[in-house]
Amino acid sequence: MMSDEEDYLKEGIIDDIEDMNAIIDQFIEYLRHHNSSEMVLEDINTIVEDVVSVEQKHQRTIQLETEASLPTVLLNTVALKRVLTNMIENAIRYSDGAISVSTGFSKQHKSVLIKVQDRGPGIPESELETVFEPFKQGDQARGSEGSGLGLAIIKRIVTTHGGTVRLRNRKQGGLSAEVLLPVMRSSQS
Ligand SMILES: Nc1ncnc2c1ncn2[C@@H]1O[C@H](COP(=O)(O)OP(=O)(O)OP(=O)(O)O)[C@@H](O)[C@H]1O
Numbered sequence: 502m503m504s505d506e507e508d509y510l511k512e513g514i515i516d517d518i519e520d521m522n523a524i525i526d527q528f529i530e531y532l533r534h535h536n537s538s539e540m541v542l543e544d545i546n547t548i549v550e551d552v553v554s555v556e557q558k559h560q561r562t563i564q565l566e567t568e569a570s571l572p573t574v575l576l577n578t579v580a581l582k583r584v585l586t587n588m589i590e591n592a593i594r595y596s597d598g599a600i601s602v603s604t605g606f607s608k609q610h611k612s613v614l615i616k617v618q619d620r621g622p623g624i625p626e627s628e629l630e631t632v633f634e635p636f637k638q639g640d641q642a643r644g645s646e647g648s649g650l651g652l653a654i655i656k657r658i659v660t661t662h663g664g665t666v667r668l669r670n671r672k673q674g675g676l677s678a679e680v681l682l683p684v685m686r687s688s689q690s
């Protein structure tokens with residue numbers, strides 16, 4: 502309905518609406534309860550490979566290193582893909598250069614381990630816990646895209662899977678986001 506003279510406004514309006522949509526989508530995702538009846542025994546590597554292939558759309562190098570023959574994990578596939586997507590999109594948004602995604606097995610925790618690592622600025626030690634709170638954003642993220650819900654969603658989903666998530670600044674620089682998902686006794690190899 503806008504006249505041609507107002508054309509220059511359109512792009513800005515569309516961008517703002519897209520940003521608002523993304524925030525609303527994140528909020529709905531945060532409130533969503535994933536049903537435990539949707540839990541199935543899944544191969545983590547397949548899920549990680551699927552998400553990494555979707556995230557190739559950002560034209561960033563994502564190095565993938567999967568450990569062969571991991572035990573299966575009882576999980577909600579849609580929810581776990583959300584966890585991985587949020588982890589990878591943070592690495593893309595807050596760093597430049599290559600990102601590395603890897604899977605492995607922690608004997609100590611009897612859990613499958615998923616790591617997303619970047620070479621960005623990392624997170625100040627004093628904020629490593631608080632960034633998991635809903636709507637908490639770091640200084641560099643304020644006023645830009647995003648709602649500060651990504652990590653809160655990750656934490657909620659991982660916790661409902663009986664797992665843990667932690668963020669760690671890497672010695673060589675950058676952030677390591679690590680998720681541990683426990684393996685059921687019957688499916689352990
Ligand atoms: N890989 C990373 N490197 C550096 N800082 C990060 C990284 N991931 C998250 N952060 C910091 O943690 C804050 C919270 O992250 P979170 O994913 O919860 O929210 P967001 O990315 O700001 O918004 P949303 O994920 O809802 O779009 C970010 O604002 C950013 O400051």
Ligand SMILES: [Mg+2]
Nearest residue numbers: 591647651652
């Ligand atoms: Mg985020």
